[in-house]
Amino acid sequence: MSPPPSPGNAILTADHINVRFETAEGPVVAVDDVSFDVRQGEFLSVIGPSGCGKSTLFNVIGGLLSSHQGVVSVGGETINGPHKSIGMVFQEESTFPWRTVTDNVAFPLELIGMARAKRIERAQHFIGMVGLNGFENRYPGELSGGMRQRVSLARTLASEPKILLMDEPFAALDEQTRLLLGDKVLQIQQQLKQTTLLITHNITEAVQMSDRILVMTYRPGKVKRIVDIDLPRPRTSEIVGSEAFGRYVAQIWADLREEASRGMRDEESHALHTHGAAS
Amino acid sequence: MTAATLRKRSRLSAYAPALVGLGTIVGFFLVMELLVQTGMVNRFIVPPPSEILGSFGRVIVEEHVFSRFVLTLTECLTAGVMLTVFGVAGGVLMHRFKLLQQACETWVAAMASAPIVLCYPLFLVIFGRSAWTIIMMGFVAALPPVILKTIEGISGTRKVLVNVGRSFNLTGSQQFWKILFPAALPTIFVGIRLGLIFALINIVGVEFLINFGGLGQLINDLAERYDLAGTYAAICFVILVSILFFMTLEKIERWLRPVD
Numbered sequence: 090m091s092p093p094p095s096p097g098n099a100i101l102t103a104d105h106i107n108v109r110f111e112t113a114e115g116p117v118v119a120v121d122d123v124s125f126d127v128r129q130g131e132f133l134s135v136i137g138p139s140g141c142g143k144s145t146l147f148n149v150i151g152g153l154l155s156s157h158q159g160v161v162s163v164g165g166e167t168i169n170g171p172h173k174s175i176g177m178v179f180q181e182e183s184t185f186p187w188r189t190v191t192d193n194v195a196f197p198l199e200l201i202g203m204a205r206a207k208r209i210e211r212a213q214h215f216i217g218m219v220g221l222n223g224f225e226n227r228y229p230g231e232l233s234g235g236m237r238q239r240v241s242l243a244r245t246l247a248s249e250p251k252i253l254l255m256d257e258p259f260a261a262l263d264e265q266t267r268l269l270l271g272d273k274v275l276q277i278q279q280q281l282k283q284t285t286l287l288i289t290h291n292i293t294e295a296v297q298m299s300d301r302i303l304v305m306t307y308r309p310g311k312v313k314r315i316v317d318i319d320l321p322r323p324r325t326s327e328i329v330g331s332e333a334f335g336r337y338v339a340q341i342w343a344d345l346r347e348e349a350s351r352g353m354r355d356e357e358s359h360a361l362h363t364h365g366a367a368s
Numbered sequence: 369m370t371a372a373t374l375r376k377r378s379r380l381s382a383y384a385p386a387l388v389g390l391g392t393i394v395g396f397f398l399v400m401e402l403l404v405q406t407g408m409v410n411r412f413i414v415p416p417p418s419e420i421l422g423s424f425g426r427v428i429v430e431e432h433v434f435s436r437f438v439l440t441l442t443e444c445l446t447a448g449v450m451l452t453v454f455g456v457a458g459g460v461l462m463h464r465f466k467l468l469q470q471a472c473e474t475w476v477a478a479m480a481s482a483p484i485v486l487c488y489p490l491f492l493v494i495f496g497r498s499a500w501t502i503i504m505m506g507f508v509a510a511l512p513p514v515i516l517k518t519i520e521g522i523s524g525t526r527k528v529l530v531n532v533g534r535s536f537n538l539t540g541s542q543q544f545w546k547i548l549f550p551a552a553l554p555t556i557f558v559g560i561r562l563g564l565i566f567a568l569i570n571i572v573g574v575e576f577l578i579n580f581g582g583l584g585q586l587i588n589d590l591a592e593r594y595d596l597a598g599t600y601a602a603i604c605f606v607i608l609v610s611i612l613f614f615m616t617l618e619k620i621e622r623w624l625r626p627v628d
Contacts, residue, residue: 171536
């Protein structure tokens with residue numbers, strides 16, 4: 090069993106993050122004073138109901154959203170935009186359809202001017218890591234959704250980021266594929282000792298993979314609780330059948346249930362209000 | 369079912385669209401032949417297909433169809449290259465500078481449906497009775513769809529792909545050449561195809577109107593001589609120009625973007 094990441098050696102810090110959007114119905118606070126850190130080699134998941142500002146937080150940490158208050162820093166350096174230490178994997182399918190699997194994965198290496206032969210060799214290493222050997226010369230259009238997400242993951246890993254930032258990368262996949270891909274991510278994370286921040290709404294996925302889980306409230310998105318997941322590593326999806334796993338899932342669901350219900354009520358009232366006004 | 373039978377079936381199904389297409393054309397000509405021969409269609413308006421087929425030799429030998437074909441083809445190629453270069457560049461500029469797009473997009477769209485061919489006297493004054501008048505008419509008439517489709521293609525690039533580029537810290541130029549342009553290519557090619565249709569119609573039309581060189585002039589000559597079979601045979605050569613262009617364009621598109 091590998092030792093858990095020790096507290097204190099934070100590689101990424103989010104400090105008092107606030108995000109506010111102006112909408113037609115007035116200002117909306119998407120993220121409200123969220124602070125946390127991610128330790129070197131740790132797998133941290135951020136979980137919350139739909140509309141809690143998870144994806145907004147993903148964009149803030151990835152440097153894609155600049156209209157926020159608060160500070161995000163990597164290794165003590167404040168970041169004000171996309172940072173080379175952070176590799177992002179998106180929720181939507183994000184492979185380049187005009188490039189083969191190899192050329193997709195080699196994309197970040199091409200940007201740094203690596204020679205073609207060398208970058209193909211490096212790309213093949215990461216393609217093997219995500220289990221796509223034999224598909225090097227295929228185009229994304231010839232692959233399944235799960236395989237395409239693995240190509241995106243390999244492409245991000247090829248840039249050798251210090252922090253892997255993932256926004257619900259398996260949200261569009263079926264449960265079985267999701268569990269198996271979770272295994273693959275765990276295996277890679279353990280092999281590379283990759284610091285990972287996963288944004289998700291899936292409790293099973295979060296407990297299966299994480300060292301800690303940050304539970305967020307429904308709008309405005311605040312930190313409700315941080316749960317330490319004390320399950321043995323290395324882990325696989327087989328752990329979902331264990332009693333301890335079930336206890337963690339129940340504990341997190343107890344926290345999330347109230348928030349998810351609040352979100353659902355809010356959406357219903359919003360729909361009623363909108364359609365009522367329209368009719 | 370054996371593997372050999374399956375392979376045979378799969379080979380047949382691969383050729384099926386081409387065979388059905390060819391069958392449809394042959395069927396159409398047979399029906400037309402029947403209608404003309406039975407007098408249901410006036411042969412002084414539509415000659416029987418067999419007569420058109422018979423006139424090919426005459427049109428090729430006596431009317432110097434190949435040199436005319438090459439002239440029309442060259443005019444189309446020149447207009448095609450110009451409209452691709454200026455149309456795509458125009459679309460990119462309009463996408464890049466929003467004010468330019470807001471100011472001009474409606475005008476460009478209006479130009480796409482305007483009967484620009486009627487401006488040929490103006491072009492004759494500017495370029496004289498030369499191939500350049502014909503090329504410029506084809507070029508101007510075909511420019512709007514290429515510009516509009518380029519804007520549509522670049523604007524329609526999925527946001528997540530742009531965000532991937534941003535996450536890798538791409539420069540503006542890298543973002544354009546590595547993401548926006550390849551993502552927009554299929555739509556840009558739709559614009560180029562439309563543009564080439566407009567260009568070919570205008571080029572042959574202006575050749576016809578100003579009675580200068582190419583297949584358009586031949587069609588005019590033959591029609592004035594009331595050689596209907598020869599006129600239709602010459603039209604077949606115009607169709608051949610169109611087929612050649614579309615086949616070449618498809619090859620270029622597949623080379624630039626092997627799969628969608």
